Amino acid sequence: MTLRREAFLGHVKERGKYDSTEEAERAALVVLALLGAHLVGDVRAQLAARLPEAFALILLNPLQSAEPLTPERFVRATAAWIEGATEQTAAWDVGAVLSTVADAAGEDLMGQILLQLPADYDLLFGRPRPT
Template identity: 75%
Template structure:
């Protein structure tokens, strides 16, 4: 997917008033996500993202342990000026739902296997219990 199409999709899903806000959320969420993914799955996802965002995913912020979804949201809120957990949940979901669309069902399923339980909702792909 090209940069403009990806950012436009995030902007629409997140109902952001500006492209800059969609870009900011995309960079932060993908930098945090990249710290949770390894190997072939991370490389495959990077290959499907716009080049700028692929580099963000491949050069992630460091995580000492996989963060459960609640802590991932808190970490996102900490990186976005003025964000709350509620607004960060919105940001994360806007970006990750577009990532799921770009990745496709098979790759999204493999991404979710590398993440702690509960991320399926953030990707907009609730899994049956």
């Protein structure tokens, strides 16, 4: 089931404790553009199908990444793309967006997504894996 845009941004806004929907949207656009560069094929298409159209398009037409970013570098890259962000605020942005994405994806798809990502991304999605 696809989340509606307002519902998706509502979740991001609440989790990120943003003052405005615009702040939530800016975080979502940057994080999804970076995430899209790390996912390929059917997994990316399945995730896009569960997101509102505008965000699905960002995921499907991502920023290009020469190599998969570690979770730390993913947060740093997010900070670089969001005006005025620090690594701390970017970590907050990433968590707010990716936990919402994880809810939209569901358990099975999240398992496939995490297989495509470097180690420890489960923490960015707010889904720590048992060790």
